[in-house]
Amino acid sequence: MTKQTWRFSALDTWFFREARQMESFGGSELDSLFPPPARTVMGAIRTAMGEALGVDWRQYNEDEKYTIAGIPFREYIGYHDNTGRLSMDYPWLSIQRNGTYERLYPIPRNLFQKGIMRLRIGKPIHCDLGKAVRLPKLPKQQDKPKPLNGWTTQKGLEAFLAGEDISDSELFTDKRIEKELFQRESRLGIARDNSTRTAQEGMLYQTRHIRPNSNIAIEVDIEADYDRVLPPVKLIRLGGESRLAGITVLDTNPVVLNHPHPNANSHGVILTLLTPALFKNADWMLPDFNKVEQKDGTVWKGNLLGIDLTVHSAIIGKAQREGGWDMANHKPRPVTSLIPAGSLYYCTVD
Template identity: 30%
Template sequence: MSNSVTWTIEPIDTWFFRQGTPYDLGQQVLTGDVVFPPHMSTIQGAIRTAIARAQGWQPGQDDKWPDILGTPDDLGEMSLEGVFLQKNGQWLFPVPRHLMKTHQNLIYLKPGPLVDSDLGSCALPIVDVTGSEDDKVSEIEDAYITEEGLILCLQGQRPPMNSLVPNECLWQTEIRTGLTIHDQTQTAEPGLLYQSTHIRLKKGVAMAIRVEGIPREWQESIHAFPLGGEHRFARVTLSENSIPIPPFQVHPSRDGYVRAFATLITPGLFTNPSHVLRYGPFSEPCLSAVTGRITMRGGWDLKRHMPRPLRPFIPAGSVWFYRLTEDAWDSLKRLHGHHVGLEAEYGFGHIIFGQWEE
């Protein structure tokens, strides 16, 4: 049987995912502390635990943990792709950060002429086209882009506005209030209330993760598993559907140069993230970049019962522009649909290329 399968994951009720901030008695998890979609650092542990349980493992039985599922510090023979979102079966992707919006249209940023700045001589991003003098250009925040929209974006064409799917069409937050229960009496502790913010997905919305390297028969008995805080359960459906990575469509221009941009569709983990933000993830330095802020993500160490250290990730959607000779381009284009940076087996640094026009 195939050792590559896609997990489509839906909540049974709500989910509780938060940032790596303290959450102790008397503290609150507000909307700004919520993380969705959850980071792969969180998902991978839940998936591996579910597979191990299906093979007879229970917490504390280290001798029954399947070797192919790795250790707390590696995935063993497993590799993962994601985390991606789906709505009614349609795949959604992070919006490339050089795609901007006006009141009625989507437009692009592109490298401008060389200027002197605090970064040295560089080509800062400028607006490619504006709809009118009255149009205000703004970033696209809190939205995803459809597969069809992403393909147009990689071709250098402007996708329609309806190719964007706002977060509010995918999920909503819910404030939950609870109280502390005394361990011995199982009654409420007076005055010890807590508050958390949960995620409720809209109808038809799910997460999708590709699991490779593990026999499918090991996974077929898994129909639900705990995911996230408070051991909220998730429902899982297995399929052979692969991630629809857009086709490679970058071509040399008439002057012989290749004008390509690289964009991450999953967060990237790098040895020197500040260098990558400025110069790009390849040995060939970029011409210009439009990147997001570094985010700190950790996870939970099930074996050691403690949080994992926070690490800096470059967010998905970050874009780097290149103007390359065909010889220099030959060494980069093979990376389309592959990974750059550290821990590719976790799905980090999934990168694709598109074309821009000067």
């Protein structure tokens, strides 16, 4: 088993198109997802490994047993949704400070501005989810604060997990994102007829690209079920409009978060999603958790990693929509709704 960390750095702006189509109504510009979807990065990794070997991509697409340099390449890197003997985790936003790279994590969605207030679990109410569901609520106050959107450092996430406040220096939100992480740039484009090499009349479109700062990268950890991973090319086209990215391959250095040590009488636990999630049947609830109407409220019961849990409430952001282009079948992929990163589930251990 080979483990590596691949680091992608921008040599130009990047564009990872949101789920809306170019032909969508409204005339508004298409925004860019960032960090990019995992499928996009996996495609770049496959391409980089193939280019290093000089793969004939047409033959790879047509021949299930295509072999190069003695390697059955479809088995090596997979094909379409099958990743073969190659696997990866989610792409992480990473910032270089004091000569070293540090990964950033989504801010938990129970944190709000105005002194960094936290949502609390309210009293049971009757709603569409059940007879007595405990929904999240803000503490009583005059102003209406906005959710904190952005990223936090490992130190900030560890403080949150310990029930402490995250200091401002560990948060990247609003203007600090624009100053220290990346900027969004609006672009105007026009469709082109490749057969005549002329512009198509009236076919204008607008996009918003991402321009990362020079100290910002995308990192992803990969595992390969073979002795070695082929050294990739140093440059690869990543995302929409074929923008260039540099590739650096490193030995994986596992990130271990310091976690709180509850006492033996503690039964409450908050599950926090660090990456977007796609659950069974595209549901918002954890897989195989079933609703139970109890005297003291509506709950959801199930088992996670061998631990029996009861979910009492959840804080979930707006669904993250992902689509993209199916390179193998030359058609758009179905749009999927994901639970966004930073969502939380309030549970007790049974």
